Amino acid sequence: MSSVNIEELFDEHRYPTGLGLLSTIFYSPIGLILLILRLFIGFHALLTACILPKASKFRQSVLRTMCSVLGIFVAQTDEQNRDEEANVLVANYTSTLDHLALDLILPNVLPSVWDLPSMLMWLLGYTNMGAKQGRETLIRNAKNHCRTSSLPILAFPEGASTNGKKGLLKFSVWPFSLNRPIQPVLIQIRRPSFVKISPSVIGGRWWIDVFWFLFVPYTVFHIRFLRSVQLNEETEEEFTVRIQQLMARELGVQPTVHTSVDKVEYMKRKLISQEPQVERQPQEGSGSSEIDQMCRQVLEVLPHVPANVVKRDLAMTKDVDLTITHLLEGNVEFTPLEGSIGASPAHSPSPSSSPPPNKNVVAAKFGKNYKDRQLSFEERKKALIESARLRYIEKHGIAEV
Known part of the structure; x- marks a missing residue:
């Protein structure tokens, strides 16, 4: 044969x-x-x-x-x-x-x-x-x-x-x-x-x-x-x-x-190898750009966190707030970027004398227009920066300047 x-x-x-x-x-x-x-x-x-x-x-x-x-x-x-x-x-x-x-x-x-x-x-x-x-x-x-x-x-x-x-x-x-x-x-x-x-x-x-x-x-x-x-x-x-x-x-x-059975099996293998490629290509492209966009939002709040760490957690959570919470609570291990401490405000209350930062930074209600939503995001951003700074100083035992 x-x-x-x-x-x-x-x-x-x-x-x-x-x-x-x-x-x-x-x-x-x-x-x-x-x-x-x-x-x-x-x-x-x-x-x-x-x-x-x-x-x-x-x-x-x-x-x-x-x-x-x-x-x-x-x-x-x-x-x-x-x-x-x-x-x-x-x-x-x-x-x-x-x-x-x-x-x-x-x-x-x-x-x-x-x-x-x-x-x-x-x-x-x-x-x-x-x-x-x-x-x-x-x-x-x-x-x-x-x-x-x-x-x-x-x-x-x-x-x-x-x-x-x-x-x-x-x-x-x-x-x-x-x-x-x-x-x-x-x-x-x-x-x-x-x-x-x-x-x-x-x-x-x-x-x-x-x-x-x-x-x-x-x-x-x-x-x-x-x-x-x-x-x-x-x-x-x-x-x-x-x-x-x-x-x-x-x-x-x-x-x-x-045999004819071999033809059926060949056809199945061919369909399996082709269909995922056709379906995944547009999804992977859009998913990657979405992850990058969310990563930028997280880095605006937590600039000392490496981008690859943020993207890895975003790939699992698909949520900016949840990823920020994981990073703040220490659920994700990472090595802080150099120079990130100096970016914190020079004068701030002492960690020992100030109350624990408020973790609940989610907006009370969703803004009706773009300006309201942008203001809500800026307020949450400031609160998260302050919370992240205090937690970072407290965790690493850095004395207040």
């Missing part, structure tokens, strides 16, 4: 870069008009697909005509390799509409692996074969379908879409456990070079993929049938690996050991 990294299997960005992005921007007005028109046509195409019999040639002709108006074209090669006895089709998974493209040239049944309402499952063309009840139930129902119906079963053994450029995900074993001939089908997607929008991206929603299908001028699905393959003297797991290697070789990519 190849050592292709899992991030190489998926497109991270849907839009092109450079000149490709510029041409896409110029095309956007036309694309929006096409999108609106195609939404109405697509609704009628969906009704046609649901009403007409699935195996009807008339249904195929009508749907291919309507899909061409939607910008969805299908080109098939090596159709002579189509084996009517092979009623299990396995295809690589490149986009949300892969099953529709294949259904336009070869009506089939796609087992649903999602727990969808019956009406929605019918509209999307899925068939409930009990995948949610477990692998054994799915295989039993699929075998029963192969015995009783002429419509082949379509399976995407990768279990998740890739960009089709580097490799194939590891195949699930269940389609190769039906004891039926397997018809490998290769699907490749091409879009015009001037609107090089990726059919699917990591973490993208299916309905967004459909939106871009209707937006671009056209999308061509190249479908190629390989010769049918049967299980020989080998295990089902070995048979699965053989088919994966065959399809990868014909596509010009590498078979990998990465």
Whole structure:
């Protein structure tokens, strides 16, 4: 197996870069008009697909005509390799509409692996074969379908879409456990070079993929049938690996050991690593400036305290008054800055003869206007300076000048 990294299997960005992005921007007005028109046509195409019999040639002709108006074209090669006895089709998974493209040239049944309402499952063309009840139930129902119906079963053994450029995900074993001939089908997607929008991206929603299908001028699905393959003297797991290697070789990519579960885990890691960066950057910037502003207010009251000590306490309290209280009461240890004592007033009452400074310097009421609030702050500032000076002199046993 190849050592292709899992991030190489998926497109991270849907839009092109450079000149490709510029041409896409110029095309956007036309694309929006096409999108609106195609939404109405697509609704009628969906009704046609649901009403007409699935195996009807008339249904195929009508749907291919309507899909061409939607910008969805299908080109098939090596159709002579189509084996009517092979009623299990396995295809690589490149986009949300892969099953529709294949259904336009070869009506089939796609087992649903999602727990969808019956009406929605019918509209999307899925068939409930009990995948949610477990692998054994799915295989039993699929075998029963192969015995009783002429419509082949379509399976995407990768279990998740890739960009089709580097490799194939590891195949699930269940389609190769039906004891039926397997018809490998290769699907490749091409879009015009001037609107090089990726059919699917990591973490993208299916309905967004459909939106871009209707937006671009056209999308061509190249479908190629390989010769049918049967299980020989080998295990089902070995048979699965053989088919994966065959399809990868014909596509010009590498078979990998990465699974659809690995894709989900990779997507989770990617989202976790990206979202905090996007969210934190503006918060960190605004938080830092706010801390600096509060630090300046504290230093105006307590100029002998180092700025880093003030910021460290503000980071926890987020409150100027509370940080000042911590510093005054000695709850925060620090080394006073030199020259800060001399900044105190030269004449002041003796600490031994004066009453303890009043700690309650919070304004009795909030000022109604800016001048009142500024006056309140100045009064508190003076009281705090005096309180800090007296506490500092008392704590260090400095004699009054």
